[in-house]
Amino acid sequence: MVSRHIQMYTVGAIIGTGIFLAFGNVINKAGPGGAVAAYIIGAFIMYLMMSCLGELAVAMPVSGNVQAYEAEFISPAMGFTAGFMKFERAS
Numbered sequence: 661m662v663s664r665h666i667q668m669y670t671v672g673a674i675i676g677t678g679i680f681l682a683f684g685n686v687i688n689k690a691g692p693g694g695a696v697a698a699y700i701i702g703a704f705i706m707y708l709m710m711s712c713l714g715e716l717a718v719a720m721p722v723s724g725n726v727q728a729y730e731a732e733f734i735s736p737a738m739g740f741t742a743g744f745m746k747f748e749r750a751s
Contacts, residue, residue, distance in 0.1 A: 686699075
């Protein structure tokens with residue numbers, strides 16, 4: 661095995677094959693141009709979300725997740741609900 665094979669094996673082991681299969685499904689349904697547009701729009705939305713979370717983390721450094729911000733800015737019940745839903749989704 662050469663270095664390239666080992667690198668691709670490592671990428672497949674860490675990320676998994678699902679990400680590569682998902683690309684094929686998106687291209688099959690949306691076409692190549694639609695897939696590129698969908699990924700660009702998705703990346704832009706994620707950029708906006710991470711920028712907002714970064715600003716919140718700088719303005720209000722708390723120990724916790726998004727649920728800590730929800731409990732602070734919306735209500736403690738909303739923070740609990742978000743934490744419970746995250747716990748349920750993970751289990």
